[in-house]
Amino acid sequence: MDESTARQVLLIQAFETAGSDHPLWTADDRRWATRVALEGADPAARADRFIAVRADAAVRRLAPRAAPVAHWLAHRLWHRRWAVAALLLGVVLGFVVDTVGAGHRVNLLGTGVWGLVAWNLLVYVLLVLPVPDGWLRRALSRRMLDLRGLLRGARQEPVFERVAQTWAAASAPLSLARAGVLMHLGAAGLALGVIGGLYLRGIGLDYRAGWASTFLDAAAVHQVLGALYWPAQQALHALQWLPFVVSPIALPDLAGFEALRLVGGESPAATPASSAAPWIHLQSLTLAMLVVVPRLALAALGGLRALWWSKRFPLRLEGEAYFDDLLRQQRREQARVTLLPYAQDAASPAEHEALRQWLQPLLGETLQWQVMPVRPYGSEDEVALQQSLVGRPTLLLARFDLSATPESEVHGRWLRALQTATRQAGAPKGVLVLEEGSFVQRFGQSAPERVAQRRAAWQALGGEVGMAVLSVHAGVPVEPSAAALRRQLDGAAA
DSSP states (O other): OOHHHHHHHHHHHHHHTOSSOBTTBOHHHHHHHHHHHHTTOOTTSOHHHHHHHHHHHHHHHHGGGOHHHHHHHHSOSOOTHHHHHHHHHHHHHHHHSOOSOGGGEEETTOHHHHHHHHHHHHHHHHHHTTOOOHHHHHHHHHHHHHHSOTTTTOTTOHHHHHHHHHHHHHTHHHHHHHHHHHHHHHHHHHHHHHHHHHHHHHHHSOOEEEBOOSSOOHHHHHHHHHHHSHHHHHHHHHTTTSTTSOOOOOOOOHHHHHHTBOBTTBOSOOOGGGBSHHHHHHHHHHHIIIIIHHHHHHHHHHHHHHHHHHHSOOOOOTTOHHHHHHHHHHTTOOOEEEEEEBSOOOOOHHHHHHHHHHHHHHHOTTOEEEEOOOBOTTOOOOHHHHHHSOSSOSEEEEEEETTSOOOIIIIIHHHHHHHHHHHTTTOOOEEEEEEOHHHHHHHTTTOHHHHHHHHHHHHHHHHHHTOEEEEEETTEEOTTHHHHHHHHHHTTOO
16 A cells, blocks of 8 residues: 555554544444445455555544544655755755865865765665664654654644554654655765865865875875775776766876975975866765765665655555454454463353353454363463364453462463464464452452452553453453453454
8 A cells, every 4th residue: 555545544553552542533433434344345355455445434534523633644744855955955065065175275185075985985884784773763753753743733642642653663664765865865965065166166266285194104195095096097097988077187106295295284386286176076076986976876776765665655464463353354254262261260151151242242243252171270281272272263362360369470471371372373362351250259348459459460460471451250341441452352343
């Protein structure tokens, strides 16, 4: 899908996977959007098409309710004129930089031109090395949030902040490519400005070349400059057949370099041989070869990459629980729920049926329900369990009793082993179900603080293993854990 469609998809995803519900987008709205997308949809159609149609329908309902949403979707995050501005800004900065120095002397060992070349060579090395770009991604994300007016006027809403963060993370490759275009064009413009400044100033000023060094003698300078200017000299030899290219330039001999040495800011003799014209030609050609051409090529490559990603946004649909649920609905597949009791299961079939009835409106009327045998305390061998799972579970429920004290070394280890063993089975969601009926009946009146502490301990364990905790009483989910899980499952409503 293209960039604008991906923005719609990620906007709706942020609303439907937020930690708290929002009055602008309810469970009924989510189910309505799914029904609209399913009307006339081919189960074998492309997944991205179904996701895009659903997001478009959802946005058409959501945008009139929230001005920040409409503003963000209509706001362009990239303008081509930014690339032109970066190039022109670099040219202006390069032109105003005086690389010659006082007295109109071109210092052949000066840091102006060679510092610019060295910096660009360092950048090329960093581009080919596997340098972590996490800091740049964070900087771009923060820049997007702070300067682009992302969801203007809604920064106090957590769900809108989530929209911005979701987009910043998903669009990082595209944003990095565009940032690279601006960076390369700015660097190329800077070199072009330096070249233009040298030639334009040389028209009205008499530039003279020389060198000065505390540590290098004429022989060393002859070797250093010979190596530095060798690529430009070879290019002039290769291009001498062109009418507008200057003739090949030969560097002075050792005596000539000695004559160009600056003593106290002045050369021994201001001879015609000290004219800076040939050196300006060599410096300009060096900048063109090592800075301008490579930077323009990198900018063009980055622009093509950004264009490709803007038309084929790198949005991953497979392997994401949210999109897996939606694609299951597109294929008209039945939801499968597997309940795995641990250590003890005093729940009656009626209590299991109550939980199934509660899940049915969220996962589909044709919900398939599987209750596994009780897993023994301390069990970690889940190979047989994985083989016994029916089909590809949509939801995996690990059931515990509130009367048990959660132990990270036992219960937590079993949950991690369970997640590892069932990952290949394709269970996109795992929920820790906590039956608290008997424990609350025993201590709810006499020691309510004990009940609260036990609940908090299980919640902490759920957070440790990355699983939502659903508290149930006689098989019926209780608030607020029921509302939290409902928000997660509403996106999977059939």
